[in-house]
Amino acid sequence: MSSKQTRMLDYLLRAPGWVTAGELADLLGVTPRSVRSYVTNVKAAAHPLNLIESGPAGYLLNRDAYAAFTTVQPQRPVDTDTPQNRLYQLVRRLTDGAAGLDVYELAADMFVSDSTIEADLGRVRALLPDSGLSLSRHGSVVSLVGSETDRRRLLSRMFRDESKRGLLELAAIQREFASESLEAFKTDLITMLDTQGYFVNEFGTNNVLLHVAIAVDRVGKRDSPDAAAPDPSIASTTATSAEMTAALSALIDTHFGVALDDGDIAYLIALLKTRVVTPGNDQPTEVLAQTFARPDDLAVVRRIVSQASEEYLVDLADDDFITRLTLHVRNLIDRAQVREYSRNPLTRSIKTSYPMTYELAVFIASELQRHEQILINDDEIAYIAMHVGSHLEQQSHTEEHVTCVIVCPNYYTMHVQLRQRIERVLGDDLTVVAQITRSDVHWDDLHADLVLTTIEPPVPAAGVLVIQPFLTEGDIDRIRRAAIRVRRLRRRAQIKDDLLQFFDESLFLRNFYVGDEEAMIRELGARMMRHGVIDEAYVHGALERERMSSTAFTDNLAVPHAMAMTAQRTSIAIVVNDSPMDWGDSRVTVVALIAFSAAGRASFQAVFDQFVEVFTDRADVQHLIRSSVDFPSFIDSLVHLMDK
Incomplete structure (x- = not known):
């Protein structure tokens, strides 16, 4: 299935009921006719399962059929007529074929024309920049040139891209690499790590197991394989544990009957230490700080956390929180230096449900990024948000x-x-x-x-x-349910009057479309500058924040803003559109550029969280859009939503 068909299924899976073709079209940026075509293709792929029900109200996902479909789909024969599947199979063959492959034999084996294989080889070349690999061609024989480590990385990256978005499934790895022992190996691995005193990040475990499965598969297919060596930048920052090395070697030998050499084991240990484990689940904070945390890392994190506490008026000055965040940050830096980020299946839900916590994490990540000269992606920001959220949850009163x-x-x-x-x-x-x-x-x-x-x-x-x-x-x-409603109304009541004061009719725009995200931020920023609300530096700050991580916090709403609260007064410039526009990986119908002043610092958390919450329900947003023909009707509709 195409990425848009997969995204359509993901949306139907999250939807509580029927979804119209128009809603799906807005989400995907296509016409309703294209949506009908996607549904037809998905139904054909799932046959004989009745995956999607169609009716006057739109489309509804059959969840039982979907569960069956996702279970059996990876076991179906590979459809080499699908370009993406064909590309994946071609990379697998090139990786295994040390002596090279004949393009004419490849075309015959895959039941495609010579020209199709040539086109596919062009797509393979497009994957290789920055991978350490290259394609070599001598006559009709083509081969993949590069180290064993880089070959495995390419396989890992492609398998993750082919897998369903979200948590990498252990069963899918087992099926792909014929490693039926992987689940039992994982159980013993977690037990071993726990016994040795490590915290285990379950979200990163299956990514390391994928590397284990690839290593075992590669060793089994080659008589004299080259060892995979840790990346120098990882190896230099990751101390090798003799106890972990011996235990991991023994586990692999026991479960797979394969003896990996020192380079393979060292590479897997480096992956475990930078993606899965954090030391000290049996140690007090003082011991963790003295034994495992680097003094310079602690100083940097303490400074950044202090800045975040001051900027957002939250209490993060806790030694236990700072120490554990520091240990996580060291692994994050090691991963970012080699652009090998850890996926986080909770990124979307954290961003939507806890926007203020995510914003705190963005601030911390941006300072780390500046200090270490690295890039930090959304998944890694979400992991920081999990640390922050866990700490703030303990402070709830x-x-x-x-x-x-x-x-x-x-x-x-x-x-x-x-x-x-x-x-x-x-x-x-x-x-x-x-x-x-x-x-x-x-x-x-x-x-x-x-x-x-x-x-x-x-x-x-x-x-x-x-x-x-x-x-x-x-x-x-x-x-x-009644308690949840009371809390929601209480929170909204606390900010409603303040929030309404931040709107200005001259900063309300209806059906206003200008290019992309940056163009929209610049246009709204220019209007706020003419009103004396912000200066050019604030606009640059909003653009910098947007490049750090998309401010599309829901499927409906983008809230661009700068992290520095330097506006002359707190104000919101808002755009309400009938048709959605692309914003990062999302499509939004409402854009609100928020400018906060230092005097409005205390209200920032409440306003930000509750403003995003109002726009989480798509039906509410659609009602707001339909009824907001002008500024007064927008305010009336917004008040109605906040009192709902």
């Missing part, structure tokens, strides 16, 4: 809880048991501030976010939930 009053007339110990169950099951969501055990309730005197009552109130009211004396699962679900 009980005042964020929803307060409730329990109304349960006294009957033996029934009221006691009810309160105990509510506090046990819902203690993370609610704080019980009072309990009424009388039947003559003064309902107007109950002051809490929610009232949970076992008796009917005289008049139904918002925030009053009738529950059973013996709490049911249905009661628990309703209470949780």
